Amino acid sequence: MNPLDVLKSAVSNTFRNKVRTLLTVIAIFIGAFTLTITSAIGAGVSSYIDAQISSIGGDSMLTVSSAPDAAPAGDGPTPYDPDKQATASGMSLLSEDDVTAIAAVDGIADVQPAVMLSPDFIEFDGNGKFEIAVNPMAGIATIDLAAGAQLENGAGQNQILLPASYVDGLGFADAESAIGQPVTLAISDYEGTQHTVEAVVQGVQNDSLFASGAGLNADLRDELDALKQTAKPAAVPSGYVMAIAFLADGTTPAQLDDIQAALTEQGLLGMTVTDQIGAIQDVINGIIGVLNAFAVIALIAAGFGIINTLLMSVQERTREIGLMKAMGMGGGKIFALFSFEAIFIGLLGSALGAAVAIGLGSGLSSALSATVLSGLPGLTIMLFTPASIATIIGIVMAIAFLAGTLPARRAAKQNPIDALRYE
């Protein structure tokens, strides 16, 4: 029997008892459907988090801030240090010296201090003034955009990335129509005098978990900062809340550890994004892992369905198997015949399960994005990738094959005499 005939016979045998095949296919369908959905949720959430991470810098940069003082021995209160610069909230600031020290650390390619700016308002074309927060990271990291382009530093032009929620309020028809429009920003100096600055909308960013607020390019930041510093009293400490240290290309995790250790020696704390939100991702991965495990349990149960179906089929076809063996069909071919049947049942169930999961999941996903999850633009709760679908179908077919080996072995070992005598 040539392989093509084995394949064809296996497929046509599958449809011989349609009800039984259908029930087994449904069992596999449920497992494959669940596995497809859970892995799609995993992929969707992961890719969203990855996009969020890249919006705050990815792994190519460290957020460096002044390290909180270690509690002194004996857990007593920390003695007062009049030289320590602090913000009003008591947060330690980075000095210019600190920034220089960061730049001097081996493996750090560049340092950009992040300036805290709080403009008074933003206005477009006299449509009303709105408060606006500034994302200190924007202009440094890649932002998840709804429209327009990333900020260009040193473009000789003041550029701003608007949060998506400002598009309506400022009076733009939609995100696209805001691009290239001039807006007015106002900032007060230390004496309370308000200065206004013109900027061009470079892009509209998706609302994000981590990077909230408008993004300003270096030109605009510098101009606003200069205006803010006007008439600054000498007693006010100056410094930066944090600095962004860019790692040299090709930094290995070991080198990263060294860099972080070097910063700690300077009394600084350098954290990658992964350090900051890695824990969140671990939790999400854990949840997805548990869901996947349930789906696999469903598939294993379905595997017993395959064993049952095929054992019944072997029983029913005892004579036919005996006849084929009498006519010179080898045990190996009989084994292949039943194994292929099992694999085919697996393929049917998993392909159907995956197809329905993709159909339902995509619909549900877009419905959710439009309603419950509208606060998280850019989040596709279920992300179906061809590779993961292929992997799932492959896993199901492998489980089906394993389940099929028991009945297939039984069929292959059948004695033609007993089979032909079987009543």
Place this chain on the structure above:
Amino acid sequence: MTELILQATDIGKSYGHGDGRFDALKGVSLDVRRGESVAIVGKSGSGKSTLMHLLALLDEPDRGTIRVGGVDAQQLKPRALNKLRNKDFGFVFQQFFLTPNATVLDNVTLPLMIAGVGPRERKARGMAVLEQMELADKAKNKATNLSGGQKQRAVIARALVNNPSVIFADEPTGNLDSATGAVVEDILFELNKTQGITLIIVTHDRELAARCDRQFFIKDGLEAVPDAAASVAPANSAAGANA
């Protein structure tokens, strides 16, 4: 003198163990020459079916040897054994053993599919034997939709399709009325005469046995001399049974 195609020497076969042990054959010898027709005659439980299964190499004897064309069957590897059964043996069963939901053509060409013959040649050869059995118009029908006589003709077509040198028939007319049974008998003996196919027919039907060149009587697992009452066509049986 024509060559010996099958040669069974002092073969024994038992089933079960201990108290349940049943000696189906207790030392039987039988030679079959190419082109002859042999009837293995006995009551049910006499061991006649077991003998046929052993001759057809579907099972191995506990003792004794079976030679096929001079080669000890025990020396054959499973693959060679399968090929031998596929190429040289055809089987006709009382219960037909047709796959009910497959077409007549698919049933008939099953041995060719097992042999790995391509679909086009399968169809051509299948249609040729169906033509020969006057079943060509039923080729596309499901096997279940055939009458008993048609079923048995389909089974003979299946046995013939690979041009075997021996056809084993186990009660070929057992499930047929006498008129259709006679037609099937005629077909088998015609094949024996015109194509020189060796026939080995297991039966308890004395009339069918009488049409064979030779009768081999078996009783309680041993070759039996036919008594007067059981004897049919004495001219034939005397020579055959004592061969």
